[in-house]
Amino acid sequence: MIKVVRGNPTPEELAAAxxxxxxxxxxxxxxxxxxxxxxxxxxxxxxxxxxxIRRPGPRAWARTYWPG
Structure with a gap:
């Protein structure tokens, strides 16, 4: 809850605040x-x-090898 302690704000000023x-x-x-x-x-x-999460296919192991 907001309470105005001093002054007399207009409704527009109060809405802006x-x-x-x-x-x-x-x-x-x-x-x-x-x-x-x-x-x-x-x-x-x-x-x-x-x-x-996808499951590997039947020949997925063959694609994991990198010759080098």
Whole structure:
């Protein structure tokens, strides 16, 4: 709940202030100063398991050999 302590804001001013407060609340908490930033999405190991896991075919072992 928001309470106006001083002044007499117009409905437009109050709506603007409320919009700013709601936008900040929707953005989530700010990280603490000096805290490590979260890892980027590309390094998330869970992204590997997002797709369908396919089973190898009957001759898949033959494609694993690399002559060299």
């Amino acid at each position: 409320l919009a700013v407060v709601r936008a900040r609340a929707a953005a989530g908490p700010e990280p603490a100063p000096g805290a490590a930033p979260p890892p980027p999405g590309w390094s998330d190991p869970a992204r590997i398991a997002r797709g369908e």
